Amino acid sequence: xxxxxxxxxxxxxxxxxxxxxxxxxxxxxxxxxxxxxxxxxxxxxxxxxxxxxxxxxxxxxxxxxxxxxxxxxxxxxxxxxxxxxxxxxxxxxxxxxxxxxxxxxxxxxxxxxxxxxxxxxxxxxxxxxxxxxxxxxxxxxxxxxxxxxxxxxxxxxxxxxxxxxxxxxxxxxxxxxxxxxxxxxxxxxxxxxxxxxxxxxxxxxxxxxxxxxxxxxxxxxxxxxxxxxxxxxxxxxxxxxxxxxxxxxxxxxxxxx
Amino acid sequence: xxxxxxxxxxxxxxxxxxxxxxxxxxxxxxxxxxxxxxxxxxxxxxxxxxxxxxxxxxxxxxxxxxxxxxxxxxxxxxxxxxxxxxxxxxxxxxxxxxxxxxxxxxxxxxxxxxxxxxxxxxxxxxxxxxxxxxxxxxxxxxxxxxxxxxxxxxxxxxxxxxxxxxxxxxxxxxxxxxxxxxxxxxxxxxxxxxxxxxxxxxxxxxxxxxxxxxxxxxxxxxxxxxxxxx
Numbered sequence: 001x002x003x004x005x006x007x008x009x010x011x012x013x014x015x016x017x018x019x020x021x022x023x024x025x026x027x028x029x030x031x032x033x034x035x036x037x038x039x040x041x042x043x044x045x046x047x048x049x050x051x052x053x054x055x056x057x058x059x060x061x062x063x064x065x066x067x068x069x070x071x072x073x074x075x076x077x078x079x080x081x082x083x084x085x086x087x088x089x090x091x092x093x094x095x096x097x098x099x100x101x102x103x104x105x106x107x108x109x110x111x112x113x114x115x116x117x118x119x120x121x122x123x124x125x126x127x128x129x130x131x132x133x134x135x136x137x138x139x140x141x142x143x144x145x146x147x148x149x150x151x152x153x154x155x156x157x158x159x160x161x162x163x164x165x166x167x168x169x170x171x172x173x174x175x176x177x178x179x180x181x182x183x184x185x186x187x188x189x190x191x192x193x194x195x196x197x198x199x200x201x202x203x204x205x206x207x208x209x210x211x212x213x214x215x216x217x218x219x220x221x222x223x224x225x226x227x228x229x230x231x232x233x234x235x236x237x238x239x240x241x242x243x244x245x246x247x248x249x250x251x252x253x254x255x256x257x
Numbered sequence: 258x259x260x261x262x263x264x265x266x267x268x269x270x271x272x273x274x275x276x277x278x279x280x281x282x283x284x285x286x287x288x289x290x291x292x293x294x295x296x297x298x299x300x301x302x303x304x305x306x307x308x309x310x311x312x313x314x315x316x317x318x319x320x321x322x323x324x325x326x327x328x329x330x331x332x333x334x335x336x337x338x339x340x341x342x343x344x345x346x347x348x349x350x351x352x353x354x355x356x357x358x359x360x361x362x363x364x365x366x367x368x369x370x371x372x373x374x375x376x377x378x379x380x381x382x383x384x385x386x387x388x389x390x391x392x393x394x395x396x397x398x399x400x401x402x403x404x405x406x407x408x409x410x411x412x413x414x415x416x417x418x419x420x421x422x423x424x425x426x427x428x429x430x431x432x433x434x435x436x437x438x439x440x441x442x443x444x445x446x447x448x449x450x451x452x453x454x455x456x457x458x459x460x461x462x463x464x465x466x467x468x469x470x471x472x473x474x475x476x477x478x479x480x481x482x483x484x485x486x487x
Contacts, residue, residue: 013468022446023447023452048475058366059424060324061328065337073344074311
């Protein structure tokens with residue numbers, strides 16, 4: 001008897017003939033089946049031997065089975081649980097395998113495209129942020145480069161003494177910039193609103209969103225008749241658009257005259 | 258006698274156990290392919306739980322299965338038990354039959370043979386069948402084994418079983434040292450060890466002779482064209 005690990009194809013062929021004739025023991029039959037599962041050529045040998053052995057079976061004189069046997073067999077089948085539908089193992093053709101592979105590749109490609117789209121969208125957002133930032137810097141540069149530039153230091157009103165800031169005003173372009181340091185924190189959803197003050201008039205010039213340190217800057221709209229205004233100030237107002245009229249005390253400010 | 262398949266298919270051709278002839282015609286080949294396809298379709302239906310499909314398969318192939326079982330067991334009750342187990346196996350495990358690896362009837366005969374040999378061994382019926390190796394044991398065994406001579410078989414004499422004639426003649430033409438191991442193993446259910454002991458030949462030699470005998474049978478034209486073609 002050959003060892004399982006050393007069962008060669010030559011040994012297989014002799015043993016397979018005995019297995020096909022049901023002349024081998026169960027252990028040899030198992031070894032032959034195991035080998036046949038891994039060797040297509042030997043699988044073909046085993047199938048050939050079994051078919052030929054069955055031909056010997058078909059050569060015996062024919063005898064009609066008793067009619068009662070038919071009824072008994074069919075009755076025993078009816079009493080058996082029915083096989084589950086679709087229990088037969090599907091026979092995958094190369095075409096099916098190719099189709100399945102194509103489907104998987106297509107799904108992978110779609111997932112990859114979706115991932116790329118998300119990445120592109122993120123990049124587009126980053127580009128937009130950078131573009132906005134560059135535009136703001138351009139406006140800042142334009143303000144700072146103006147020959148009519150007016151710079152006013154901001155003084156704390158109710159803000160801590162450490163709070164400071166400057167306002168840059170360019171009447172030529174109607175644009176200005178306001179930057180602050182150490183502003184008191186505001187509630188979530190609140191921001192500082194910038195006002196131009198003239199008598200009892202209060203003209204909103206823009207919103208300032210300080211960071212966690214209380215620092216920040218913002219571009220503001222400068223009225224054409226800037227010289228008619230008395231001062232500029234900041235109040236704590238609800239964002240994002242601010243209030244039509246100051247609702248809190250001035251935090252910082254600067255006289256314009 | 259026509260094969261039962263002709264009843265269901267309406268084809269006036271000889272199929273299954275009655276196929277054969279020295280040179281099968283193209284129409285016969287087509288009918289054989291159709292028969293194989295029909296069997297595969299029926300087994301697919303069995304897999305879906307169609308009892309009527311199993312009934313059709315029984316009507317097609319039960320005679321061959323019963324005849325082999327009876328030949329092996331010489332006991333009609335045991336042979337009926339084998340037939341029942343064979344068709345129940347197809348009902349319970351239709352996946353066990355793979356059309357790509359051969360036709361349905363050889364598979365059914367293989368299942369039946371395995372059951373019958375198992376019964377033989379379990380019930381020790383072989384003691385009743387085996388020839389005792391004494392005197393001219395080999396010729397005695399040959400006299401009581403295997404298939405009847407084509408000249409002695411009344412069914413073959415009637416001329417309706419060309420394939421059986423071909424196989425029987427092929428068996429008869431095998432060298433006796435190949436024919437004996439095949440017949441002792443297949444028709445008597447003896448193991449290769451028992452055959453080697455009975456014939457007083459080394460086990461390896463018996464294995465080789467079994468393999469050579471099957472290969473020789475496989476070369477029978479009717480067998481390769483009609484029975485084993487895949």
